[in-house]
Amino acid sequence: MKKYWREGEPMVWATGAALTLTLMIAATLIIVVMVNGLGVFWPKNLTLVTLKSGSRVLGEVVQREATASGEGERLQFKIGNRDLYGLDFRWVDEADFEKTELPEAAMVLERQEYGNFYGMLQSVSAPGFEASSSQALEQLMEQVAIKKQGLEEFTEKINDLNRRTSKLEHQKQILFHDDPQKNQDAIAALDRQVEALRGEFEHLVNRQTEAAVELHHYTATFSDVNGTQKTMQATEIVRYYQPNTMNVFEKGLLYLARVVELFIDDPRESNTEGGLFPAIFGTVMLIFLMSLFSFPLGVIAAVYLREYAKDGTAVRLVRIAVNNLAGIPSIVYGIFGLGFFVYGIGSGIDQIFFPERLPTPTFGTGGILWASLTLALLTVPVVIVATEEALGAIPTGIREGSLALGSTKFQALVRILLPMASPGIMTGLILAMARAAGEVAPLMITGVVKLAPALPLDGTFPFLHLDRKFMHLGFHIYDIAFQSPNVEAAKPMVYVTTLLLVLIVLLMSSVAIHLRNKMKKRYTYGTF
Amino acid sequence: MNEQPNAGAAPVIDAQKVNFYYGNSQALHHISLSFPRRQVTALIGPSGCGKSTFLRCLNRMNDLVDGARVEGKILLGDIDINSSAMDVIELRRRVGMVFQKSNPFPKSIYENVIYGLRIAGVRDKATLDEAVEHSLKGAALWDEVKDRLQESALGMSGGQQQRLCIARAIAVNPEVILMDEPCSALDPKSTARVEELIGELRQDYTIIIVTHNMQQAARVSDHTAFLYEGLLVEYGLTKKIFMKPKNKKTEDYITGRFG
Numbered sequence: 001m002k003k004y005w006r007e008g009e010p011m012v013w014a015t016g017a018a019l020t021l022t023l024m025i026a027a028t029l030i031i032v033v034m035v036n037g038l039g040v041f042w043p044k045n046l047t048l049v050t051l052k053s054g055s056r057v058l059g060e061v062v063q064r065e066a067t068a069s070g071e072g073e074r075l076q077f078k079i080g081n082r083d084l085y086g087l088d089f090r091w092v093d094e095a096d097f098e099k100t101e102l103p104e105a106a107m108v109l110e111r112q113e114y115g116n117f118y119g120m121l122q123s124v125s126a127p128g129f130e131a132s133s134s135q136a137l138e139q140l141m142e143q144v145a146i147k148k149q150g151l152e153e154f155t156e157k158i159n160d161l162n163r164r165t166s167k168l169e170h171q172k173q174i175l176f177h178d179d180p181q182k183n184q185d186a187i188a189a190l191d192r193q194v195e196a197l198r199g200e201f202e203h204l205v206n207r208q209t210e211a212a213v214e215l216h217h218y219t220a221t222f223s224d225v226n227g228t229q230k231t232m233q234a235t236e237i238v239r240y241y242q243p244n245t246m247n248v249f250e251k252g253l254l255y256l257a258r259v260v261e262l263f264i265d266d267p268r269e270s271n272t273e274g275g276l277f278p279a280i281f282g283t284v285m286l287i288f289l290m291s292l293f294s295f296p297l298g299v300i301a302a303v304y305l306r307e308y309a310k311d312g313t314a315v316r317l318v319r320i321a322v323n324n325l326a327g328i329p330s331i332v333y334g335i336f337g338l339g340f341f342v343y344g345i346g347s348g349i350d351q352i353f354f355p356e357r358l359p360t361p362t363f364g365t366g367g368i369l370w371a372s373l374t375l376a377l378l379t380v381p382v383v384i385v386a387t388e389e390a391l392g393a394i395p396t397g398i399r400e401g402s403l404a405l406g407s408t409k410f411q412a413l414v415r416i417l418l419p420m421a422s423p424g425i426m427t428g429l430i431l432a433m434a435r436a437a438g439e440v441a442p443l444m445i446t447g448v449v450k451l452a453p454a455l456p457l458d459g460t461f462p463f464l465h466l467d468r469k470f471m472h473l474g475f476h477i478y479d480i481a482f483q484s485p486n487v488e489a490a491k492p493m494v495y496v497t498t499l500l501l502v503l504i505v506l507l508m509s510s511v512a513i514h515l516r517n518k519m520k521k522r523y524t525y526g527t528f
Numbered sequence: 529m530n531e532q533p534n535a536g537a538a539p540v541i542d543a544q545k546v547n548f549y550y551g552n553s554q555a556l557h558h559i560s561l562s563f564p565r566r567q568v569t570a571l572i573g574p575s576g577c578g579k580s581t582f583l584r585c586l587n588r589m590n591d592l593v594d595g596a597r598v599e600g601k602i603l604l605g606d607i608d609i610n611s612s613a614m615d616v617i618e619l620r621r622r623v624g625m626v627f628q629k630s631n632p633f634p635k636s637i638y639e640n641v642i643y644g645l646r647i648a649g650v651r652d653k654a655t656l657d658e659a660v661e662h663s664l665k666g667a668a669l670w671d672e673v674k675d676r677l678q679e680s681a682l683g684m685s686g687g688q689q690q691r692l693c694i695a696r697a698i699a700v701n702p703e704v705i706l707m708d709e710p711c712s713a714l715d716p717k718s719t720a721r722v723e724e725l726i727g728e729l730r731q732d733y734t735i736i737i738v739t740h741n742m743q744q745a746a747r748v749s750d751h752t753a754f755l756y757e758g759l760l761v762e763y764g765l766t767k768k769i770f771m772k773p774k775n776k777k778t779e780d781y782i783t784g785r786f787g
Contacts (some may be wrong), residue, residue: 397631405644407620416633523634
């Protein structure tokens with residue numbers, strides 16, 4: 001028995017158990033997210049239930065559970081048609097079922113507004129065209145798609161005009177700010193130009209409206225399961241399909257199409273449907289910018305601390321302080337970022353470079369620059385600690401070897417020490433990136449928004465708009481899970497967004513880990 | 529070996545009354561030693577006697593130690609290496625060093641050899657190529673590695689790595705090479721090769737070697753200095769020191785009665 005304790009058998013068991021517990025918790029989290037997230041886009045069959053009371057229910061079966069009384073089960077249906085019923089979901093006791101079927105004609109419509117519609121096609125109507133077959137719907141949608149493209153061309157032209165107008169307005173603001181009296185003539189000239197553009201603008205808007213109105217005549221009428229008719233404009237319909245007639249392959253294609261849509265489309269229905277592209281873009285760009293700031297800052301600070309600062313009480317205090325920075329709640333960083341970057345530096349920039357726009361702030365409000373700087377501040381201790389450790393782990397012999405050959409301290413650092421420390425530094429960067437990707441609280445007050453009108457990187461000069469607000473997957477999760485008007489309908493999107501965020505972190509980390517392994521190989525053994 | 533220390537041609541390095549302190553504790557007491565050109569001088573003595581410390585004074589490696597302080601004069605040619613007239617970079621280029629533990633950089637063999645030249649700003653490819661061949665031949669390593677110059681130096685054996693470090697040191701063409709127990713981490717075969725190499729290098733370079741190994745000191749050196757507790761006890765021709773030591777301490781140490 002004594003031997004048993006001396007060999008530390010229980011301790012070994014305890015270590016194993018602790019690891020297992022940790023892994024199980026993490027695995028459970030990932031599995032829950034994967035199971036719920038991956039299934040969201042798979043087209044489910046539409047079940048038609050006739051109840052004993054005579055009324056009928058059509059929808060996707062979402063879940064089933066035991067009834068409160070403990071007898072039998074009840075099923076939750078997603079019945080959609082929010083515009084008709086007000087609710088997307090309905091619980092039905094299985095005991096009330098009269099008949100269950102999978103009608104082939106049942107159709108799912110994904111719409112721009114009001115969520116899904118479940119029902120049957122009644123008729124299709126276009127100028128000089130009337131039919132009731134699903135082929136007709138197909139033709140209608142094709143025509144509408146072509147017309148929509150024409151509409152988009154108008155939109156682009158209008159956007160272009162808007163940009164030109166706002167540029168002129170901005171020039172006017174500058175002149176006005178400078179001296180309204182002296183620049184009177186120039187301002188008047190600008191006014192005339194704006195006026196000309198405005199005329200063009202109105203002309204374009206009229207034509208666009210005409211085209212849009214024409215599109216209004218392309219409609220399709222559907223009926224819900226209880227016979228209520230609903231006529232919809234074709235432009236409202238994003239996608240339609242009859243899941244009960246589709247085989248696995250067709251469903252697979254639809255699944256893929258929806259996944260692609262997730263990656264490239266903008267969100268709709270207050271973010272609960274549609275794609276996540278702006279949020280994905282914002283997240284990746286935020287992490288990238290954060291790394292750009294925190295990586296050099298952290299490495300350089302650590303180099304000073306380890307290589308140049310004289311070891312003593314001061315350095316030790318700084319080191320303790322840096323380590324403790326990691327323990328400060330991230331919201332505190334957020335508040336600091338808001339006060340220091342946004343209101344301090346941002347307002348300063350506005351006063352110096354954009355005085356003509358005041359009181360409308362340019363940089364003096366939350367934006368991706370300030371958010372990434374705040375996150376950089378948050379993650380810089382991680383980089384410092386990792387770099388310091390990596391530099392400290394290099395044997396003194398290497399340092400002395402370089403100095404003994406007549407190198408300066410700086411040459412040794414750049415040519416030998418930093419390359420040798422690079423795998424360790426990369427580890428720090430990976431940790432920093434993972435930490436930054438998961439932060440939401442500081443972003444909420446430094447520039448993240450529910451819906452950003454434009455990306456922080458686009459085709460208009462100067463291409464990189466660091467003052468713009470942005471969308472973020474982490475904030476997106478919070479937003480649709482807790483701030484959405486229809487939480488139940490948004491639930492699938494929460495899982496999908498979570499899964500995506502985890503995937504992005506995983507992807508960025510694997511790239512970094514791959515790089516680190518390459519460096520490790522290069523600086524420890526093997527060939528070049 | 530027919531030359532008395534301090535006699536004949538001017539010494540390369542002339543240390544005069546060197547005191548050395550680590551903080552408040554004195555590690556070297558009034559050491560005066562001069563090293564004749566193109567000869568091998570061995571520094572021997574028990575652990576902690578200050579021989580490595582003294583060696584590291586000669587290229588100012590002790591500058592790196594916090595609280596280290598040197599007194600006295602160490603002349604390289606006729607310049608005091610601790611004075612402002614001597615640039616430490618220049619000093620280390622003229623006085624090369626090989627360490628106890630081989631310390632190749634995680635670079636290719638080629639880059640390792642030319643490291644000293646690169647940091648000195650040499651860019652010409654032909655010069656570098658020539659330096660690599662010359663140095664590796666000088667370190668008796670050329671035949672073994674000439675086909676894999678671009679491979680990592682970390683893939684070499686311990687003995688090869690130490691000879692690479694010697695090649696690296698001679699690539700910058702120093703006047704003096706300091707060796708701090710260069711064979712203590714090597715097997716007998718590699719040790720023999722390095723010793724052989726020292727014998728060849730003495731034709732072109734002044735070598736100062738610290739060693740714990742009496743036989744090695746006897747084999748490779750022309751002169752031997754025996755240090756004990758920070759003091760220079762005896763200095764003279766290796767033959768004399770080993771055959772007829774004047775000092776009792778020296779005799780006891782050489783015959784293995786302590787140390």
